[in-house]
Amino acid sequence: MLWRWLADAVLVVHLGFVLFALLGALAVWRWPSVAWLHLPALVWGAYVVLAGDICPLTPLEVHLRVAGGEAGYDISFIERYLLPLIYPDVVQGDAGRGLQQTLGMVLLGFNAAIYALWIRRRR
Template structure:
């Protein structure tokens, strides 16, 4: 039971990390210091997609599921609704490249917005 709870926790953390990679730049517009944490995360997320790597959270979750006696993903809410978001069945290299480009483009927009806002703020202080 403990290993399954830990596997579910890793899955939720993984989903939250993905959400942070994708949308954290827009949160940094509101809280600019958040960019110090977000930039390395979104670079890592894009790098994983471009390089075709597997996030270390994935094998950790799988090991925990095996330790809990699970053979696969079946059963509860987490497996049914969150797994397809994190592990889409049709994922291939082309889709990974597009995901990486999307992460870069989305965050470029967010950080351009943040820089514009910071410049306006700096001008108004003068």
């Protein structure tokens, strides 16, 4: 049971990181110093999504699940948890990879627009 709780905790942290990478630029409007945390998170998140790499939190979660007697998986966090929520009818694999890259571009574009507006507003 402990392993499952730890795996779930890693999952929650991972989801929190994804949300921070996606929406952290909005927090910069209120707390400008958050940019020092958000920009590296954004760069890392965009790299992982666009390169098709796997975040180290994914293998950690899988390891904890397997240690707890659950089944593991061999795809990325985004393919496992987010794509089925966003695009439930899409088959994973190559189609999922294309959607993942699209999400990466949306991530960068959305945050670039928010930062551009923020910089413009501050001038």
